[in-house]
Amino acid sequence: MKTSRPTMVAMVLVSLAVAVPYATTVKSESTAIEKRSRFDNKTRRERLTHRGAIDLELGGDRRRRPTEAPTGFDNETNGYLEQGPDFDTINEDNVRALASFNDNRFIFEEMEQIDDGLGPTYNAQGCVECHQNVVTGGASQIAEHRTGRMQDGEFFESLGGSLVHSRSTHADIAERVYWEDDIRTFRISTNTLGNGFVEAIANATLLVIRKNQPAALRGTAVMVPVLEADGQARIGRFGWKGQHASLESFSADAYLNEMGITSPLFPEENTSSGRDVSAYDPVEDPEDDGVDIVAFADFMRATKAPARGRITSDVTAGESLFNRIRCGICHTPSIVTAAPGTRINGGKFTVPEALGNKIIHPYSDFLLHDIGTGDGIPVLPTAEYAGTANQMRTAPLWGLRTRNRLMHDGLSFTAQEAIQRHAGQARGVTARYNALSEAHKQQLLLFLDSL
Ligand code: HEC
Numbered sequence: 001m002k003t004s005r006p007t008m009v010a011m012v013l014v015s016l017a018v019a020v021p022y023a024t025t026v027k028s029e030s031t032a033i034e035k036r037s038r039f040d041n042k043t044r045r046e047r048l049t050h051r052g053a054i055d056l057e058l059g060g061d062r063r064r065r066p067t068e069a070p071t072g073f074d075n076e077t078n079g080y081l082e083q084g085p086d087f088d089t090i091n092e093d094n095v096r097a098l099a100s101f102n103d104n105r106f107i108f109e110e111m112e113q114i115d116d117g118l119g120p121t122y123n124a125q126g127c128v129e130c131h132q133n134v135v136t137g138g139a140s141q142i143a144e145h146r147t148g149r150m151q152d153g154e155f156f157e158s159l160g161g162s163l164v165h166s167r168s169t170h171a172d173i174a175e176r177v178y179w180e181d182d183i184r185t186f187r188i189s190t191n192t193l194g195n196g197f198v199e200a201i202a203n204a205t206l207l208v209i210r211k212n213q214p215a216a217l218r219g220t221a222v223m224v225p226v227l228e229a230d231g232q233a234r235i236g237r238f239g240w241k242g243q244h245a246s247l248e249s250f251s252a253d254a255y256l257n258e259m260g261i262t263s264p265l266f267p268e269e270n271t272s273s274g275r276d277v278s279a280y281d282p283v284e285d286p287e288d289d290g291v292d293i294v295a296f297a298d299f300m301r302a303t304k305a306p307a308r309g310r311i312t313s314d315v316t317a318g319e320s321l322f323n324r325i326r327c328g329i330c331h332t333p334s335i336v337t338a339a340p341g342t343r344i345n346g347g348k349f350t351v352p353e354a355l356g357n358k359i360i361h362p363y364s365d366f367l368l369h370d371i372g373t374g375d376g377i378p379v380l381p382t383a384e385y386a387g388t389a390n391q392m393r394t395a396p397l398w399g400l401r402t403r404n405r406l407m408h409d410g411l412s413f414t415a416q417e418a419i420q421r422h423a424g425q426a427r428g429v430t431a432r433y434n435a436l437s438e439a440h441k442q443q444l445l446l447f448l449d450s451l
C-alpha cells in the first residue's frame, strides 16, 4: 500500500479520538506482555499501533447501480462462498477449512479442548457459544467483564488487561477482580451476521456520514490497525468501541482473548492477572497456524445480513418518526458498500462481487458517541485513546427483535428503557421521543420490533 497518494488523509481529519482493539490484554503494568515476542520481535502494544493515515478506499468498479444485500436467518451463504457439502455430513476428519460456507461454519462452531490450545485463561470453548441467535453468528446473552481504575487522572487496566477472563483450565490461575479496580463493566456479545458488508464499507463512506452529522451529534471515527496489514490504519467498526476494522484482525483477537488460542497475529499467550501461566499451557505457540482465523473471518463475510420482520403500515409510520426525531442521525438507516474490486484492509482484501456495491440497513453509523453510557474503559490506556473511555459505538439495530438484553452492558430489558438511557449527545433526540404522542411512540416501538 502506497502511503503518498492523495487519498491518504491525515489522522487529524479523522479527528478527535482514536480507538484500538478489543485488546484487552495490553498491559500498563506487568512486564509479562511487554516482553518482545520471539516470533517477530514485536510487543503486543507495537502490534496494536496503527500507522497514522488511512486510505479512503475509493477504487473498484463504481459504474453499476447498487443492489440490496441478501438478508435471512437461515445459515445460508450470501454468495461470497459456495454453500458446500451438507452441513450434517461435516466432521472433524473431513472438514476442509476455507473450502465453503458450511466448512467454515463448522470451524466457527467447533469446541476447542486443552490439547488444541484452549486457555489457560479463557471465556468459552467456541465462537458459537457467544455468537448464536437465531443462527450461528448472531448475538447472544453472554456478557464479558472488563475492569480497570483511575490513578492520578490516568486510566490503568487491570493487571493482564481490562478483560477479566471468567474461566481457566486450573483453579490456581483463575482471574478475579481486584477491589482497587473500581471501574467495572459488562459487555454483551454482539451480532456478526452481515458483518462482511460492514467490513466492505469504504473509509470514505464513514467519513461522509460523519461530516453530514450536525456538530452536536457528530460521531468519532476511530483509527485502528489492521493486524494482517502490519498495522495499516483503517476506521474501526467492529465491537462496542469500534476496536477493529477487519474481521481477520477481530478473529485473531477473539481467538486469543476469548479462547486462549494464539496465532501468528497474536503469538503470545495471555497471563492470569499479570502472572505468567506457561506452566499450565501444554501446547506450543502459536497454537493455530492462522488458518482458523481466516476461516472465522470468511464465515462471517459469507453470512447474510439480519432479516426484517413483518412490515405493516404502523411500522412504516414508525420508521418515519424515527428519522424525523433524528434517531437516524446516529442509527444510519442505509449504507452502500464499496465497489467490487476496491482494495480494503490495508490492501489485504479486495471487495468481491458478493459484498460490493450492496445496500445495507444496519441502523448504525459505526462511529463512537458519548450518550452518557460510556463504560469508562478506553480501548487502550494511552493519551491518544483517552476520549474513548466515555464513548460507545452506535449499536447497529438490525436484528434488534432477536435480542432481549440491550445496550453494551445488557442491562436494559426493553427498547423503551434503552431509549431513556440516551443522554449526552442524544439528549435532544430523547426529549423529542418523550414529546411524541403515545400513539406515535407506539408506532416507533413497532418499527424497532420489526428490525
Ligand atoms: C465468551 C464469549 C465470546 C466468544 C467465545 C467469542 N466472542 Fe466474539 N464477541 C463477544 C463480545 C462480548 C463481543 C463484543 C466485545 C466488545 O466490543 O468489547 C464480541 C464481538 C465480536 C465481533 C465484533 C462484531 C461487531 O460488529 O460488534 C466479532 C467479529 C467477533 N466477536 C468474532 C468472534 C470470533 C471469530 C470468535 C471465535 C474465535 C468469537 N467472536 C468468540 C463475545 C465472544
Ligand code: HEC
Pocket (backbone or CB within 6 Å): 217, 325, 326, 327, 328, 329, 330, 331, 368, 369, 371, 373, 374, 392, 393, 394, 395, 396, 397, 400, 403, 405, 406, 407, 408, 409, 415, 418, 419, 422, 425, 426, 429, 430, 433, 448
Ligand atoms: C447521538 C447518537 C445516537 C442517537 C441520536 C440515538 N442513539 Fe440509540 N444508541 C446510540 C449508542 C452509542 C448506543 C449504544 C449505547 C450503549 O450500549 O451504551 C445506542 C443504542 C441504542 C439501542 C440499544 C440497541 C442494542 O442492541 O442494545 C436502541 C434500541 C436505540 N439505541 C434506539 C434509539 C432510538 C429509538 C433513538 C431515537 C429516539 C436513538 N437510539 C437515538 C447512539 C444514538
